[in-house]
Amino acid sequence: xEGYEPTIIAFVCNWCTYTAADLAGTSRLIQPFxxxxxxxxxxxxxxxxYVIKALLEGADAVLISGCHPGDCHYINGNLKARxxxxxxxxxxxxxxxxxxxxxxxxxxxxxxxxxxxxIKELVVEVKALGPNETRKQMVL
Amino acid sequence: xxxxxxxxxxDRNPIASLRTFFRAVLQSGDYAGLLVAQHLTMRxxxxxxxxxDPDKLDGIDPLAPVFPINAAKVVSKLSRKPIGGxxxxxxxxxxxxxxxxxxxxxxxxxxxILLIGIDCLGAYGNVDYARFAGAKGQESxxxxxxxxxxxxxxxxxxxxxxxxxxxxxxxxxxxxxxxIGLLGGDLMSFLSAEAKSPAGEALLDKLGLPAIEQPEKRKxxxxxxxxxxxxxxxxxxxxxxxxxxxxxxxMSYLAGCVNCYxxxxxxxxxxxxxxxxxxxxxxxxxxxxxxxxKRKGILKMPTDTVFYHLTRLAHMSTACIGCxxxxxxxxxxxxxxxxxRTIANYTQRAFDYEAGRSLEDEPxxxxxxxxxxxxxxxxxx
Numbered sequence: 001x002e003g004y005e006p007t008i009i010a011f012v013c014n015w016c017t018y019t020a021a022d023l024a025g026t027s028r029l030i031q032p033f034x035x036x037x038x039x040x041x042x043x044x045x046x047x048x049x050y051v052i053k054a055l056l057e058g059a060d061a062v063l064i065s066g067c068h069p070g071d072c073h074y075i076n077g078n079l080k081a082r083x084x085x086x087x088x089x090x091x092x093x094x095x096x097x098x099x100x101x102x103x104x105x106x107x108x109x110x111x112x113x114x115x116x117x118x119i120k121e122l123v124v125e126v127k128a129l130g131p132n133e134t135r136k137q138m139v140l
Numbered sequence: 141x142x143x144x145x146x147x148x149x150x151d152r153n154p155i156a157s158l159r160t161f162f163r164a165v166l167q168s169g170d171y172a173g174l175l176v177a178q179h180l181t182m183r184x185x186x187x188x189x190x191x192x193d194p195d196k197l198d199g200i201d202p203l204a205p206v207f208p209i210n211a212a213k214v215v216s217k218l219s220r221k222p223i224g225g226x227x228x229x230x231x232x233x234x235x236x237x238x239x240x241x242x243x244x245x246x247x248x249x250x251x252x253i254l255l256i257g258i259d260c261l262g263a264y265g266n267v268d269y270a271r272f273a274g275a276k277g278q279e280s281x282x283x284x285x286x287x288x289x290x291x292x293x294x295x296x297x298x299x300x301x302x303x304x305x306x307x308x309x310x311x312x313x314x315x316x317x318x319x320i321g322l323l324g325g326d327l328m329s330f331l332s333a334e335a336k337s338p339a340g341e342a343l344l345d346k347l348g349l350p351a352i353e354q355p356e357k358r359k360x361x362x363x364x365x366x367x368x369x370x371x372x373x374x375x376x377x378x379x380x381x382x383x384x385x386x387x388x389x390x391m392s393y394l395a396g397c398v399n400c401y402x403x404x405x406x407x408x409x410x411x412x413x414x415x416x417x418x419x420x421x422x423x424x425x426x427x428x429x430x431x432x433x434k435r436k437g438i439l440k441m442p443t444d445t446v447f448y449h450l451t452r453l454a455h456m457s458t459a460c461i462g463c464x465x466x467x468x469x470x471x472x473x474x475x476x477x478x479x480x481r482t483i484a485n486y487t488q489r490a491f492d493y494e495a496g497r498s499l500e501d502e503p504x505x506x507x508x509x510x511x512x513x514x515x516x517x518x519x520x521x
Contacts, residue, residue, distance in 0.1 A: 048451065052447060069521055070510075080505075082512075083491075084454075086516050087454060087458070087487055088454060090487045090490045091450070091486075091487060092450075094384070094483060095385070095386065095387055096385060096386030097387075104517050105520075133388075137387065137388070139447070140395070140445055140446060
């Protein structure tokens with residue numbers, strides 16, 4: 001697809017990845033503009049339905065990113081999130097969603113460079129996958 | 141070696157023998173009540189009844205090849221707080237397994253409950269059962285077992301057991317306190333009752349029935365039934381995976397869905413008091429629909445059908461015990477059970493979990509470990 005720019009919805013936690021994104025911005029790191037970030041208090045509150053809804057509404061990929069294990073502001077919300085993403089990775093590919101459309105990472109508050117790199121890499125990966133089918137097709 | 145006793149059957153009527161047996165359970169004095177399926181005024185189906193009077197067991201029919209609701213929901217209602225006395229509940233294996241899931245999800249308790257399970261040879265869908273039974277109630281149940289005994293199978297006119305039952309690899313009530321056995325014996329001359337827990341044994345001791353061994357043929361009969369069921373199940377998994385393997389196929393698979401959410405209401409393990417799909421979250425502004433329609437020029441109404449099913453798969457497939465009440469409740473014959481069982485097979489396996497297997501296994505989404513599933517985060521943990 002000529003000039004295809006993916007849309008990526010990122011659910012990031014307030015304490016780590018959002019802060020990292022902020023740091024990446026204030027450090028003036030160049031990043032692609034494809035990410036729509038949604039700040040959550042914790043990745044542990046990302047219900048599977050948010051991810052499913054985003055993908056059905058035409059998002060080309062969903063990123064969930066929170067604190068490294070052991071660093072969660074709420075002790076273990078990120079570990080609960082990991083199980084939910086594991087679950088979604090079992091379910092969604094069975095209906096034709098490429099596994100690469102759902103990504104989870106740990107990015108700590110001081111890792112602005114890591115954040116920028118993750119976004120760059122993800123955009124390249126998702127560009128290679130092409131647009132999500134739900135962009136064109138009406139989901140019934 | 142667990143205690144096994146014999147329940148005599150006379151006049152080729154196992155229902156009458158069970159009535160006598162359950163009357164004795166109530167008269168034993170240890171149990172304040174008994175939950176058992178009965179034909180009431182409607183002879184063409186059964187409903188769970190909570191009985192305290194030993195003489196109010198006339199319509200009992202726990203063997204009827206039907207379960208209009210999964211009674212785990214009823215037992216959860218009865219046990220979510222102390223009920224004030226022990227009660228014995230007569231359930232199908234899938235109802236017991238659903239109840240085990242509910243207990244683990246803190247929706248009930250086994251404290252005051254004695255689980256009595258009966259070998260399950262399967263059930264018809266509600267609509268089919270009404271045709272099978274007509275107004276004949278218990279008599280039709282006896283005919284069902286008579287047909288099986290004579291090798292005529294379970295098919296009747298143009299229908300057979302529900303697909304959920306044909307695919308069920310749990311015909312035995314594994315987690316019951318007391319197991320009433322049909323398989324391998326001769327149902328028309330005796331039933332067996334086996335204690336599977338100290339509470340079950342205490343009850344059998346009190347009833348003073350003659351001890352027997354489980355019939356030798358039981359093992360074989362179970363093996364044969366399981367082979368048949370797992371073969372059906374595995375081909376169902378393959379067919380369903382194929383029929384839903386991409387979004388277009390999934391949409392046509394679910395095309396008959398009218399967003400009535402009956403499947404969620406009927407589902408024994410969908411326990412949320414208020415499902416998000418019936419809350420204000422989905423009470424969209426009229427202008428919202430118009431703007432959605434504008435994006436692609438067309439919008440199917442009601443919206444969110446695929447979204448609903450995918451979300452329910454994410455929310456409860458790890459607890460799905462495969463009773464098939466979702467399909468039973470569907471007004472448009474969407475094969476809901478087939479889809480949920482197929483996906484549940486994978487999601488439960490991913491967490492090395494089997495819904496209904498035991499009270500000890502933690503539900504996958506209620507637990508977590510520090511180091512696990514590092515593949516989810518690209519090998520980092």
